[in-house]
Structures are given as C-alpha cells and as structure tokens.
Amino acid sequence: KQEVTQIPAALSVPEGENLVLNCSFTDSAIYNLQWFRQDPGKGLTSLLLIQSSQREQTSGRLNASLDKSSGRSTLYIAASQPGDSATYLCAVEHNNNDMRFGAGTRLTVKP
Amino acid sequence: DGGITQSPKYLFRKEGQNVTLSCEQNLNHDAMYWYRQDPGQGLRLIYYSQIVNDFQKGDIAEGYSVSREKKESFPLTVTSAQKNPTAFYLCASSSSQGADEQFFGPGTRLTVL
Numbered sequence: 001k002q003e004v005t006q007i008p009a010a011l012s013v014p015e016g017e018n019l020v021l022n023c024s025f026t027d028s029a030i031y032n033l034q035w036f037r038q039d040p041g042k043g044l045t046s047l048l049l050i051q052s053s054q055r056e057q058t059s060g061r062l063n064a065s066l067d068k069s070s071g072r073s074t075l076y077i078a079a080s081q082p083g084d085s086a087t088y089l090c091a092v093e094h095n096n097n098d099m100r101f102g103a104g105t106r107l108t109v110k111p
Numbered sequence: 112d113g114g115i116t117q118s119p120k121y122l123f124r125k126e127g128q129n130v131t132l133s134c135e136q137n138l139n140h141d142a143m144y145w146y147r148q149d150p151g152q153g154l155r156l157i158y159y160s161q162i163v164n165d166f167q168k169g170d171i172a173e174g175y176s177v178s179r180e181k182k183e184s185f186p187l188t189v190t191s192a193q194k195n196p197t198a199f200y201l202c203a204s205s206s207s208q209g210a211d212e213q214f215f216g217p218g219t220r221l222t223v224l
Contacts, residue, residue, distance in 0.1 A: 004153060034212060043117075043201055043215035044154075089153065099144075099213070101153030 002027040004092055006102035013080055014110050021075040021105045023090035028068045035064050035075050036089040038104070044089065048075070080109045114138065115216035117202050122221045124189075124196070132187045132219045134202030143185035144203040144213065147171060154201060160185055189221065197223045 003026045013019050023033070032051050036044040048057045048064040050073070056065040063076040073090055087104040115136045124130045134143065142161050146154040156169030160179040174193025179185055185204075189196045199220050203213040 009151075036215075041199075041218070041220070043115075043217045044203075046212045046214065049212045091154070099156065101146075101155075103151055103153045 002030075002092060002094070002098070002100045004090060004100045004102040006088075006090060006105050008105060009103065010106040010108075012108040012110060015080060015082060017080050017109075018076070018078050019080055019107070021077070021088050021090075021107070023073040023075070023102055025071045025073075025092045025100070027092075027094075028071050030068065030092045030094060032093050033064075033066050033073050034091045034093065035062075035073075036091065038087045038089060040087075047088075077107075080107075082109045082111050084109050115202060115204055115214055117200075117216035117219050119219060120217065122219055124221065124223050126223055127191045129188055129190050130221065132189065132200055132202075132221070134185045134187065134216060135183055136185075136204045136214075136216075137183060138204055138206075138214065139182070140204035140206050140214075141182070142205045143179070144205075145169075145175075145177065145185070145187045146201045146203065148199040148201060148218075157187065157200075196221055 005024045007022045034049045035047045038044050050057050050066040061078040066073045085108050087106045089104045091101045093099040118133045144159040145157040148154050155171050157175050158177040160166035176188045201218045202216040205213045
C-alpha cells in the first residue's frame with residue numbers, strides 16, 4: 001500500500017530565504033505526482049503536476065523535482081514571501097484513480 | 112466563472128442524523144472525487160466517479176453514500192452509520208483519470224454535536 005511522507009511537518013523561515021520541502025513515497029509505480037497549497041480552512045490549489053516520465057516542473061518561484069526510483073520529490077521555493085505561508089501537500093496518483101496524500105508541511109514565512 | 116463549489120461552508124449536525132454535502136462543477140469534467148481531511152493527516156478518498164451514473168468506493172467509504180445523476184453534481188451523504196463524521200470534506204474534479212490535475216472546491220467543515 002502506498003505511503004506518502006512529508007518532512008518536515010512544520011517549517012518557519014525568514015522572508016527571502018530559499019527552502020525545500022520533501023515528499024517521499026513507498027511505491028514507485030506512480031502515474032503522476034502533484035504538489036498542492038492549502039490555506040487554513042480552504043480547499044487545495046494545485047501548484048505543479050509532474051508526470052511519471054518527467055523529472056521536474058517549474059512555475060515562477062516554484063520548482064518541483066521527481067525521482068521515481070528513489071521515491072522522492074522536492075518542492076523548491078525561491079525567495080520566500082509571507083504570502084507563501086500555507087500548508088503544502090504532495091500527492092501521488094496511480095493509474096486507477098488512486099491518489100494518496102501526505103500529511104503536509106505547514107510553512108510560515110516571517111516578515 | 113469556472114470552478115467547483117461546495118455548500119455549505121460550515122455544517123452542524125446532531126448525532127444520528129444524515130446530512131448531504133453539495134458539490135457542483137462547471138468545468139465539464141468527467142471525474143469527481145470526495146476526500147476527507149482530518150487534522151495532521153493527508154486527505155483520504157471516500158468515493159469517486161469517472162462518469163455519470165457510475166461511482167466507486169475509495170479507502171473509507173463506510174458510512175457514506177454518493178450519487179452521480181448529472182455530470183456537474185456529485186453530492187455526498189454522511190449517514191448515521193459513520194462513526195466519526197466530524198471532519199473537513201473536500202470535493203475535487205478532473206478532466207479524466209490519471210494525467211489530469213485535480214481541482215478542488217473550498218471544502219465543507221462538518222461538525223457533529
């Protein structure tokens with residue numbers, strides 16, 4: 001059974017710092033991996049989607065990498081801003097609509 | 112505007128009552144999903160539907176029921192059989208399974224009194 005782990009559970013950084021969020025998964029037979037942002041009490045906003053054949057995706061200050069063989073993904077946030085404060089979730093999807101989520105990393109960017 | 116709407120935002124229910132959570136999308140997506148989120152845990156799949164009049168159980172379907180009579184709508188009923196229904200419920204949709212991103216609604220927070 002697929003297990004998705006996100007480390008750390010919480011992270012606090014000063015504004016302007018570059019940071020990396022980690023996601024690991026136990027079953028490498030995935031279809032895609034998706035990173036989401038969740039603000040308190042809100043739904044999820046998709047940030048980046050990486051297909052299993054891809055190694056990375058970039059959007060603005062965000063860069064996500066995928067290493068299927070080692071079961072790892074990282075989300076790199078450059079020049080962090082207070083508005084980046086949120087919970088970041090990674091999710092892996094198998095080709096049978098089975099999508100597994102990590103518990104998330106709660107990020108606080110201090111001004 | 113295109114998107115997914117869930118209503119209500121907050122819902123309170125007495126123990127032993129059934130309650131239905133609404134999810135509507137105007138994105139013309141075929142697939143829709145219901146997840147439950149508990150504090151400190153990832154989302155867990157309750158039910159999903161790939162096409163109208165068809166749906167499949169997820170990991171934690173016990174105590175829940177769904178219907179998919181229209182492409183745009185995928186209501187979730189939390190029945191009295193659900194032992195611990197207090198949670199945050201998220202609905203999502205995608206164009207098709209697998210390759211496409213899932214887009215999420217704003218969520219409904221259900222509290223059982």
